[in-house]
Amino acid sequence: MAVAQPANEASAVKRRSLRPRDAATLIVLDRSASPPRVLIGKRHAAHAFMPGKFVFPGGRVEPEDGRMAAIGDLHPDVAEKLNARVRRPSARFARAIALAALRETFEETGLVIGVAGYAPLKQPPAGAWARFAATEVSPALDGIDLIARAITPPGRARRFDARFLMVDAGLIAKRVEGVVHPDAELVDLAWVPLDEARDLDLPQITRLALDDLSEALARGLEKSRPRPFYRELRGKRLREEL
Numbered sequence: 169m170a171v172a173q174p175a176n177e178a179s180a181v182k183r184r185s186l187r188p189r190d191a192a193t194l195i196v197l198d199r200s201a202s203p204p205r206v207l208i209g210k211r212h213a214a215h216a217f218m219p220g221k222f223v224f225p226g227g228r229v230e231p232e233d234g235r236m237a238a239i240g241d242l243h244p245d246v247a248e249k250l251n252a253r254v255r256r257p258s259a260r261f262a263r264a265i266a267l268a269a270l271r272e273t274f275e276e277t278g279l280v281i282g283v284a285g286y287a288p289l290k291q292p293p294a295g296a297w298a299r300f301a302a303t304e305v306s307p308a309l310d311g312i313d314l315i316a317r318a319i320t321p322p323g324r325a326r327r328f329d330a331r332f333l334m335v336d337a338g339l340i341a342k343r344v345e346g347v348v349h350p351d352a353e354l355v356d357l358a359w360v361p362l363d364e365a366r367d368l369d370l371p372q373i374t375r376l377a378l379d380d381l382s383e384a385l386a387r388g389l390e391k392s393r394p395r396p397f398y399r400e401l402r403g404k405r406l407r408e409e410l
Contacts, residue, residue, distance in 0.1 A: 188319050191328040192269035193226030195315060195381060196279070198337040203361050204385065206378070207337070208368065209277065209354035222368040224377075225276040225354070226269060226330065232293035233271060234264040239283050240310030242266060245391040249314050250331060252410040253397070263309065269333045270307045274300050276354050278347030281339050282307040305341040314395050316380045317410060318373045321400035332377040334384075373398065 196207040206224070213220045242250070242262055250265050251257035270281050275296050282305045292301040300307070313334045320327040348357045360368070365378055380396050387393055394409035 186322075186324075186327050188327040188329040190229040190265065190268075191227060191330040192229060192265050192272065193224045193330055193332045193377075194269040194273045194281075195224050195332060195334040195377065196273070196281070196337050196340070197334055197381070198359060200337070201359075201361070203363055205359040205361050206365055206381075207277070207279075208358060208360050208365060209348065210356040212351075212353060212355050215353070218371055220369065221374075222365075222370050223374055224332070225273040227272040227276075228328070229264055229268040230271075232295065232297055233268040234260050235293050236267050236271075236297050236307065237289050237292070238263065238267060239286065239306045239308045242309045242312060243391050246312065246314050249395050249410045265331050266309050266312045266333060267307060269312070269331075269335075271296050271300065274344075276347070276352075277357055278344035279340050280305045280342040280344065281335060282341055283339075284341040303342050303344065308339060311335050311339050313384075313389060313391070315384060316377050316396040316398065318376070318398040319400070321405070330373075332380070334381065 198205040198207070208222050209225060211218055211221050211223055241247075247259065247262040250262040254261065273279055273281060280300060280303045284305045286306045289301045289306055292298050315332045315334050317329070317331050319329045348354050362378065362382060366375060370378075376396075376398065384393065397406075397408040397410050399406055399408070
């Protein structure tokens with residue numbers, strides 16, 4: 169006879185078995201300043217996930233990200249790292265990760281990252297991508313780099329397989345006003361010097377990504393460099409390389 173699990177125990181088992189969702193985060197880096205600055209936002213205090221924390225814009229990869237047209241291609245080394253150690257590697261998968269980062273940044277900050285002046289994109293997916301296309305900016309992939317990858321440890325209520333991407337602030341083509349406000353997902357947005365950003369109330373993985381960014385900058389952002397991969401295996405937290 170099967171014995172029913174207590175509700176709290178069943179919930180814990182479900183959390184442990186929760187498969188991480190593919191996600192993308194974008195670090196927008198302004199190297200025209202000295203020291204370099206990163207764009208960082210403060211999450212709404214009422215959010216269930218990381219309330220009040222300072223984060224880079226980002227979120228889950230959606231099906232429409234794989235259908236959006238873009239200018240240019242990911243650097244081959246960046247695409248290779250995005251496809252490393254995934255279940256179904258493909259050029260489409262790597263593009264979808266990068267495009268998700270651009271879309272989430274647009275939705276959360278109003279920043280339109282890409283190239284203006286090209287012919288309007290034909291039949292963009294409905295929703296956020298249609299609004300992006302209405303700005304007459306085409307998303308561009310060739311300026312995107314991968315800084316790190318991290319999988320949320322088992323047992324959390326939400327789990328993500330997140331890629332921390334980076335793009336230069338020079339690729340900001342436009343900005344839609346009124347996206348960041350007291351009732352939005354991000355209630356504040358600021359350019360913060362890289363060495364000062366660590367003093368903010370950050371999630372631990374965001375702090376690690378800042379360290380990885382500093383290391384990558386010191387190495388000249390060489391595209392063939394290994395990328396950190398953070399995950400937990402049998403209770404042990406690992407920092408591996410892709």
